[in-house]
Amino acid sequence: MQEKDVESLLKKAQKPSQDAMILHPFYKGKIQTAPKVPVRTYDDFAIWYTPGVARVCQEIAKDREKVYEYTNKENTIAIISDGTRILGLGDIGPEAGLPVMEGKALLFKYLGGVDAIPLCIGTTEIEETVQFCKWLSPSIAGINLEDVEKPKCFALLKRLQEELSIPVFHDDQQGTATITLAGLINSLRIVGKKIEEVRIAIIGAGSANYAFLRLLEKVNVDLGNVVVCDSKGILTKQRAQTLDEISRQMWIKTNREDISGGIEEALKGADVCIAYSKSGPGVIKPEWVKAMNKDAIVFAGANPVPEIWPWEAKQAGARIVATGRSDFPNQVNNSLGFPAIFRGVLDVRATKVTDEMCVAAAQAIADFAYRKGIHEEYIVPTMEEDQVYVEEAIAVAKKAIEQGVAQKILSDQELREKIEGRIKAGRIMERVLVNANIIKLP
Structure with a gap:
């Protein structure tokens, strides 16, 4: 690829950030509340509010399940974040995370018709977060956890799923894993390989790849053929023993041959690279992609910049390349x-x-x-x-x-x-x- 072409692609990649700095202060937020009922005359407030609403409250008091019929609870969820792992930016706090959660709420409404309330909370303690969600649960029908640091996110999701009667979903785990699996299914269809036969290198041992490994197990992938590499290198049997209990239960199933080394060794002879690690470029080098098997599949999912630029991975021999960005083909988002x-x-x-x-x-x-x-x-x-x-x-x-x-x-x-x-x-x-x-x- 010529230098001018690379410069053009880099300029294109920087434009969303430049536009964001213009449009966010213009709108001062991305969501607002809106009425769901008509106000034909001011007399209607006697129906929607007092005194008429008292009868509705009494009915719900007699049968709490009627809250789903008489209020918007059935279509309302909360987006909960403590700001400890915002996108690829890290622990920047709940205020700095609010623009992300507002954007999430916009996507929920526009793409799914779901009313989502963004709530960035002022605590990083699991017990306090669990209690907050319990207190909130009478008003909502579900919780979307977002941008919570690991390993806390694993324990938090497990606690909330066990202790709440409403669905709790961690998008950085289950959401990313879902779309990654969808992309892998079709990538393997294109290259003519079977998911239970390919060797998969997972780069990054965070929440997304942890959940992706769980989904791989559900579709009958032999996890012994999967090699996982985190910031310290490949997860060997010995290293897996040092992880927290929840993580260890899953990662210990990988790397049957007990391969050691780093990303380079993990990619050697692999058919698939699934990377959700740290923002690049340069985290994955082109020469490492060259050592992968023929018709290699590379998912470089770090935000805001993928671990390797798509054109670099293609030039190195990858047949299919995906990222998490909308300005490149194959957005696995x-x-x-x-x-x-x-x-x-x-x-x-x-x-x-x-x-x-x-x-x-x-x-x-x-x-x-x-x-x-x-x-x-x-x-x-x-x-x-x-x-x-x-x-x-x-x-x-x-x-x-x-x-x-x-x-x-x-x-x-x-x-x-x-x-x-x-x-x-x-x-x-x-x-x-x-x-x-x-x-x-x-």
């Missing part, structure tokens, strides 16, 4: 996952989000793109293909019903109508507000 996963979860009132539900979501994403025609620069749908969210949400809801974790059983037709209606409404709302000049264009 959580935005394809969490809005639809929660849409499906909420509409059947599921009590939890299981790994099997995430696998169902991944397969639905992959199959949607496969039906359209996958190729080396199209392994998963783009965010503009809004029908994928419907198909994914239906798959999640049906799996919840199948697993017996759904409290509301709907037929396939009822599911489709409800899911399509919710997602469509979120998009229409944005258009109406723009057309009415309530949301002003810059």
Whole structure:
């Protein structure tokens, strides 16, 4: 690739950050509350508020499940973050994390029709966070954990899933793992390899790759053929013993041959590289990609800059390259996952989000793109293909019903109508507000 081409790509990669610094102060935030009912005259406040609302409260007091029928609880979730691992920026605090959580809430509404409240909390203690979520749970139907540092995120998710009666989902674990699995399914279809036969090198031992390993196990991958490399090198049997208990239970299953070394050794002879480590470039070197097997697949998922630039990986021999960025082909991004996963979860009132539900979501994403025609620069749908969210949400809801974790059983037709209606409404709302000049264009 010529130097001027590289400069052009680098300039393109920097533009979203430049635009963000102009548009964020222009709008002063990305979400707002909006009424859900008409106010035909001021007399309507007697219905929506006092005295009429008292009768509604009394009905819920007699049967607490009616809160789902008489309020917006059934479509409301909270996005909870303590600001300890914001994107690739690290522990920058809850205030600095709020723009990310607001953006997440926007995606939830626009892509999934889900009302999400961004809440960056002023504690980093697990016990306090668990208690906060318990206190909050009467008002919401689910929790999306976001940008919590490891290993705390593992224990926090486990505690909340065990102690709350509403679904708790950690997007940096389950969300990233879901879309990664979807991308891998179609990448392997293109190169003609079977998932149970390939050698996979996982770069980074954080929350995303931990959950991805769990999903690999659910689709019958022999984890002994998987090699994991963190910041200190490949996880050998001896090193795995030094990890926290939750992490050790999963990582100890990998690296049957007990290979040692670093990223270079992990990639040698690998068919697939799944990297969610630290922001690059230069974390993965082109010469290491050259040592991978023919038709190599490289997912460089670090944000804001991938571990290796896509064009470098391609020049080094990778056949399929994916990143987490929207300005390169093959964006393997959580935005394809969490809005639809929660849409499906909420509409059947599921009590939890299981790994099997995430696998169902991944397969639905992959199959949607496969039906359209996958190729080396199209392994998963783009965010503009809004029908994928419907198909994914239906798959999640049906799996919840199948697993017996759904409290509301709907037929396939009822599911489709409800899911399509919710997602469509979120998009229409944005258009109406723009057309009415309530949301002003810059």
